[in-house]
Amino acid sequence: MVGEEVERALTKFAPPKVGGIRSSPRKIQGPDQQNLRLQFRNKLALPLFTGSKVEGEQGSAIHVVLQNTNTGHVVTSGPEASAKLDIVVLEGDFTADDEENWTQEEFENYMVRERDGKRPLLTGELSVTLKDGVGTLGELTFTDNSSWIRSRKFRLGVRLASGQCEGMRIREAKTEAFTVKDHRGELYKKHYPPALNDEVWRLDKIGKDGAFHKRLNQANVVTVEDFLRLVVMDPQRLRNILGNGMSNKMWEGTVEHAKTCVLSGKLHVYYADEKQNIGVIFNNIFQLMGLIADGSYMSVDSLSDSEKVYVDKLVKVAYENWENVVEYDGEALIGVKNYQAKGFDSHTSDPFGGRNFHSQGPSLNHQNGYTHTNYL
Template sequence: MDGKGKSKMPPNDDDHNPNPKRTRSSSSSGERIESGEEAIVEGGVEKFKLVFCNQPASTIFTNNKIKAENGEALVVAIFDATTNDIIRTGLMASAAVELGLVNGDYDGTNRSVSELNRNVLSAREGKRPLMHGDGIKFLLENGYGPINCVCITDNSSWTKSKKFRIIAKIIDEKILAMFPTIGVAVSQSFRVMDHRGEVNKKHHPPSREDEVWRLEGIGKDGAYHKNLSSHGIKNVGDFLLKYHEIGSALLKKVAQQNQN
């Protein structure tokens, strides 16, 4: 940390690019800044930017809390856009932030805030607000903002890309009056499925205790599932034992028994 209350991030591959779009480095406290975020500004020189420190899971279920792929909370942080330092003290380090959703195919080619705002999604007619929860608006603390208690209420199948992206932007009017060109964070795209489909979700990786239909290619209550179950292969552990006992070719025949 330097004398200005900033946590220095080490140089990365984008340092040789005068206009990097993505940050791929780690802060001094060990957080990995993953690819997928775009810094969006309204013209002028970008002095600060919000960045997602991690990325949402590739598939999220409606009405479940938004999490990263590893189950941890998503985190955004405010950076000095020139030095890639995290701003840990001062007014910016405790700024108010608001979340929103854009279409998954929004690539940030037009990097203006006005263009971004035109792409922010609203709920479909007759539906609840797309995002729900106390954490849609929050204050940064020491430059960081964990995203807690936020869920998405509708699936993403109705969008052109079938996916969403999360945006995070500063909404503190006092700060924006002084710094109108603060970069907005845009996450990687992800799919949102109806929570009723979660009961049939495949596990990656599966455990030995998982029912055998949790494996890819075996549908719950489908022909393969029924054939395997009739031969005592009810979970992943049973499947592995039988695989080592008879080999893949014979196991495949068991699964496909009575299939045309």
């Protein structure tokens, strides 16, 4: 009797038989395998336009990683770390939180295909292979705008390609929602980052032919370079040009966008004496870079407080006499190869030859919520 009871109990745990043959037991996944997900590492550069390359912020490549959600670490080994992924388009209203563990079916329900009679919605390199758990998306282009779907926005998504890591659940990744506009709108789009010679309306919050654009042009602030130079030399004047219609938040956003601009290698020097023994060095947006004294270059950071007082005064004079500033190619000027900080003796004679400077220099100040200094 006892033997029969034991046998009956064991049969409850035995896998069922199919066609007289016992089926293989299901593979039990380890805790790491049950908690893997794909994740985009950077955001997209927005807005997006049909026919234009999909890129990361500031023109960077778009990266996706395989992550262990238990540890937050990138999974660098195992077959899953070299899996092939498919890139798809999703509805913008797939709003599940990134920390949620949605199902494969839920993800696929939000996938978007092209409109009838249209070209494939997304073209280019529609797959990416992970290497040590990291993948870099190739060229991708949208062929249609997003105005025709219910949310009027798309997302990019990545998922395991068919046949990859079978029996293993790796949660898909999705980007933030974004609008795709027709290519003709690109003529008016902002640049990230802006170029020095871009017209000033390429900056955030300044619309082409709008009130801010017209005011800036009337003040001869035509390019992004002009804008940045005024940010450095006289931010309050620039703030007054834009007027009260630009809020502090808008102002900060516009300035921050302008400051992402890549500067050229040009340098400008204002010499304090005819022998050119002492001079202050500016970059091409008139930002103070350092000092040349007796053939040695000193960065702003290396100057003592008393030296900075002298430099402040010289910067003020330079701004008032900009026609006397000499322009150099950056590499040619820094033929001055001594980068060691060579200090002044603040207890001896005035290193600037005793010139009578104004007492107020362009020192650190706070204006309209924006911290401004000529030592940026």
